[in-house]
Amino acid sequence: MPRTLYQKIWDDHVVDVLPGGEALLYIDRHLVHEVTSPQAFEGLRQAGRRVRRPEATLAVADHNVPTLDRGGGIAEPQSRLQVQTLERNVAEFAVPYVPLDDVRQGIVHVIGPELGASLPGMTVVCGDSHTSTHGALGALAFGVGTSEVEHVLSTQTLVQAPSRTLKVELTGRLGRGVYAKDLALAVLATLGAAGGTGHVIEYAGEAVSALDMAGRMSLCNMSIEAGARAGLIAPDETTFAWIEGRPMAPRGADFRAAVAVWRTLASDEGAAFDRTARLDAGEVAPMVTWGTSPDTGLPITACVPSPDDAPDAASALQRRRMLDYMGLSPGQPLADVPVDVVFIGSCTNARIEDFRAAAAVAKGRRVAEGVRALAVPGSGLVRRQAEAEGLADILAEAGFEWRLPGCSMCLGMNEDRLSPGQRCASTSNRNFEGRQGPGGRTHLLSPAMAAAAAVTGRLTDVRALI
Amino acid sequence: MRPFTTLTGVAAPLRAANVDTDQIIPARFLKTVERTGLGRHLFAGLRYDAEGAERRDFVLNREPYRRAEVLIALENFGCGSSREHAAWALDDFGIRCVIAPSFADIFATNSAKNGLLLVALPRATCEALMADAEMGANARLTVDLERQVVVRPSGEAVAFDIDPGAKARLLEGLDEIGETLARAPAIDRFEAARAAREPWRPAIRL
Numbered sequence: 001m002p003r004t005l006y007q008k009i010w011d012d013h014v015v016d017v018l019p020g021g022e023a024l025l026y027i028d029r030h031l032v033h034e035v036t037s038p039q040a041f042e043g044l045r046q047a048g049r050r051v052r053r054p055e056a057t058l059a060v061a062d063h064n065v066p067t068l069d070r071g072g073g074i075a076e077p078q079s080r081l082q083v084q085t086l087e088r089n090v091a092e093f094a095v096p097y098v099p100l101d102d103v104r105q106g107i108v109h110v111i112g113p114e115l116g117a118s119l120p121g122m123t124v125v126c127g128d129s130h131t132s133t134h135g136a137l138g139a140l141a142f143g144v145g146t147s148e149v150e151h152v153l154s155t156q157t158l159v160q161a162p163s164r165t166l167k168v169e170l171t172g173r174l175g176r177g178v179y180a181k182d183l184a185l186a187v188l189a190t191l192g193a194a195g196g197t198g199h200v201i202e203y204a205g206e207a208v209s210a211l212d213m214a215g216r217m218s219l220c221n222m223s224i225e226a227g228a229r230a231g232l233i234a235p236d237e238t239t240f241a242w243i244e245g246r247p248m249a250p251r252g253a254d255f256r257a258a259v260a261v262w263r264t265l266a267s268d269e270g271a272a273f274d275r276t277a278r279l280d281a282g283e284v285a286p287m288v289t290w291g292t293s294p295d296t297g298l299p300i301t302a303c304v305p306s307p308d309d310a311p312d313a314a315s316a317l318q319r320r321r322m323l324d325y326m327g328l329s330p331g332q333p334l335a336d337v338p339v340d341v342v343f344i345g346s347c348t349n350a351r352i353e354d355f356r357a358a359a360a361v362a363k364g365r366r367v368a369e370g371v372r373a374l375a376v377p378g379s380g381l382v383r384r385q386a387e388a389e390g391l392a393d394i395l396a397e398a399g400f401e402w403r404l405p406g407c408s409m410c411l412g413m414n415e416d417r418l419s420p421g422q423r424c425a426s427t428s429n430r431n432f433e434g435r436q437g438p439g440g441r442t443h444l445l446s447p448a449m450a451a452a453a454a455v456t457g458r459l460t461d462v463r464a465l466i
Numbered sequence: 467m468r469p470f471t472t473l474t475g476v477a478a479p480l481r482a483a484n485v486d487t488d489q490i491i492p493a494r495f496l497k498t499v500e501r502t503g504l505g506r507h508l509f510a511g512l513r514y515d516a517e518g519a520e521r522r523d524f525v526l527n528r529e530p531y532r533r534a535e536v537l538i539a540l541e542n543f544g545c546g547s548s549r550e551h552a553a554w555a556l557d558d559f560g561i562r563c564v565i566a567p568s569f570a571d572i573f574a575t576n577s578a579k580n581g582l583l584l585v586a587l588p589r590a591t592c593e594a595l596m597a598d599a600e601m602g603a604n605a606r607l608t609v610d611l612e613r614q615v616v617v618r619p620s621g622e623a624v625a626f627d628i629d630p631g632a633k634a635r636l637l638e639g640l641d642e643i644g645e646t647l648a649r650a651p652a653i654d655r656f657e658a659a660r661a662a663r664e665p666w667r668p669a670i671r672l
């Protein structure tokens with residue numbers, strides 16, 4: 001029977017079938033960070049259990065870390081305790097750990113692929129919902145909670161029920177000034193915030209094949225914003241070329257053997273999906289969200305919608321609440337909304353390609369008066385490369401703060417956060433109320449659009465600047 | 467894990483869809499290395515104003531809902547981040563059961579691991595239960611997992627579906643890791659077969 005990519009990876013990892021019909025699924029890679037792991041290690045300790053396969057586990061601190069200066073350690077006591085707890089746990093349980101001062105340190109979903117730790121055909125989990133990012137490599141990658149982190153540490157498996165499958169077919173080609181992030185926001189606007197619940201999404205079609213790996217990661221990253229368990233893209237020549245030579249990837253004959261296996265992963269002709277959605281990428285314009293749910297993206301040329309046009313009373317109420325929180329009025333052109341802060345970073349958009357796109361817009365321009373702009377690379381290696389390519393200088397000359405790697409203002413667990421009422425053009429993935437700081441207002445967009453907002457001081461159609 | 471069998475208590479209506487985990491427990495409260503003590507930060511952004519004072523209009527700040535053990539909300543409850551702190555915060559506040567038309571996947575898993583029962587019921591039923599809950603202190607709901615019913619103050623029993631595996635684990639409060647460790651030989655066999663078939667699979671090495 002023809003099988004989908006998801007079914008192939010699933011079948012390949014079933015250790016046992018449990019009495020309730022669920023599978024005991026083998027986990028190849030377990031990524032660990034400081035926020036969702038302390039209670040899991042504590043659980044192991046209390047039960048006298050060990051980490052079954054430290055060599056399948058990779059730990060890094062990213063959520064809490066300062067991005068301005070690490071010379072004096074972490075000032076905030078609770079953040080410091082969390083990072084120190086991780087350091088103590090990885091030492092006690094012999095888990096590979098990328099220290100804070102290592103050039104390879106960065107956001108877990110940036111460094112996993114970058115170091116060749118996550119590879120096609122693998123099962124990858126992390127106590128973090130954006131683990132879906134790694135699906136860009138053709139890995140079945142999903143977020144888990146802390147109890148499951150403990151389960152994986154202790155058994156290298158998870159108890160899982162199979163998901164339904166949703167094929168998102170993206171035809172056509174992206175236009176000038178339109179990026180994978182715009183595509184992700186357009187897909188979300190189509191599916192809705194719960195449109196993927198219970199499903200694993202496979203992205204396919206001409207527009208997906210044409211994306212580079214950074215773009216594929218941005219797209220898969222946001223699958224969780226549709227509620228999907230994971231996002232997947234079949235590995236192809238673009239994937240293999242990108243992986244070859246990465247520090248932890250197989251080399252030489254091993255690499256060729258791996259590629260031979262990876263080629264077999266693509267969904268078979270005629271494989272059945274539970275659902276299919278289709279979108280013409282050629283029709284997608286640069287997008288920006290107006291509300292407090294990531295599925296509220298609209299073309300930058302659109303106006304803020306009115307609650308009166310909502311399909312039912314409950315969604316009208318929800319819209320009114322969103323507009324109130326966001327400080328927007330129905331009918332206001334999106335391209336007219338002034339911003340206070342610009343944030344280029346996060347596991348959605350902090351790769352070298354993202355800074356190239358931002359720098360291309362910022363080059364020779366200045367960040368608008370009164371706007372604070374942050375550029376936070378996803379890893380030390382991205383940071384180093386951006387500096388070597390001159391991108392850091394371009395951004396700094398334009399007036400961006402060029403930071404050290406970490407999650408930073410994506411969720412404001414370190415000192416980088418919005419003040420109440422501040423409005424931010426952000427390349428991150430969530431615009432929930434208070435996500436970037438209590439009372440902060442978030443508009444999600446692409447790095448190029450963020451740079452455009454920085455230099456004009458308002459949400460702007462980047463196509464006018466390139 | 468603490469078992470869930472049956473519960474009779476005050477239900478609080480939270481009339482909102484897409485209640486995300488950033489609302490349930492904002493990121494700034496995730497800096498703990500403990501599982502307990504998060505109840506006071508539950509719904510912090512909605513519950514307290516900028517000065518930290520309680521907002522009178524938020525349901526959990528009103529009697530009798532301060533003592534709520536059941537929460538009733540709308541679609542896609544628990545969407546967003548994987549933070550198990552959301553389940554811990556609800557539990558620490560005293561909520562043992564959430565009723566809504568639908569739940570986000572990771573939140574549902576996290577809840578199950580913590581003995582927090584999620585009951586999915588059609589929207590119209592959730593609306594009716596919210597109306598019950600708004601009747602005040604005497605409007606207690608009973609949630610009976612064994613029988614799979616929610617009993618309204620009127621005595622009417624509303625049936626709900628639940629996955630049999632999840633039900634059994636909740637009723638008995640099973641230690642899932644212990645169960646899986648009992649299957650270690652199967653995991654050993656899987657790893658050995660994999661290593662023989664695909665010796666190129668690399669280990670994490672820094």
Ligand code: SF4
Nearest residue numbers: 130346347407410411
């Ligand atoms: S960058 Fe944001 S979304 Fe990504 S892992 Fe960090 S906090 Fe989560």
